[in-house]
Structure formats: C-alpha cells, structure tokens
Amino acid sequence: MRILVDANEAQVAALDELAKREQRPRAAVIRAAIDDYVARNGRKATLEESFGIWGKDGEDGLAYQERLRSEW
Numbered sequence: 001m002r003i004l005v006d007a008n009e010a011q012v013a014a015l016d017e018l019a020k021r022e023q024r025p026r027a028a029v030i031r032a033a034i035d036d037y038v039a040r041n042g043r044k045a046t047l048e049e050s051f052g053i054w055g056k057d058g059e060d061g062l063a064y065q066e067r068l069r070s071e072w
Contacts, residue, residue, distance in 0.1 A: 005030075 007015070019026045059067075 015026050015029055019029045022029065
C-alpha cells in the first residue's frame with residue numbers, strides 16, 4: 001500500500017544519507033523506521049494498558065496470596 005507523507009528537507013536528506021550508507025532504497029529505510037516505531041510504541045501501549053491489571057477488583061496482591069494459602 002502506498003501512503004503520502006510530508007517530510008521536511010532535513011528529514012529527506014537524513015533518509016537519503018541512511019539509504020546510501022545502508023545501500024538500500026529510501027522506501028526500505030522508511031519502512032524499517034515505521035516498523036521500529038510501531039514495535040516500540042505498540043509494546044509500550046500494551047504495558048500501559050496492562051499496568052495495574054492485578055487487583056482491579058480492589059483486593060491487594062498479598063491479601064489474595066494469603067487468602068489462597070489459607071485454603072491449604
């Protein structure tokens with residue numbers, strides 16, 4: 001799929017330099033940058049969404065552990 005992205009001259013120059021150094025097309029460098037961005041931010045979003053998932057019903061983790069162990 002093709003997308004249209006506006007980039008300033010400095011960004012294009014930096015992309016061209018990376019592409020030349022890596023001997024890859026500019027488009028390949030952009031795709032790699034997008035993959036990296038999505039991987040880093042997707043992981044962060046997952047961590048943020050799961051933060052505090054334990055004990056959402058209000059029970060403290062230690063209290064839960066003690067309640068389970070008291071059943072033994």
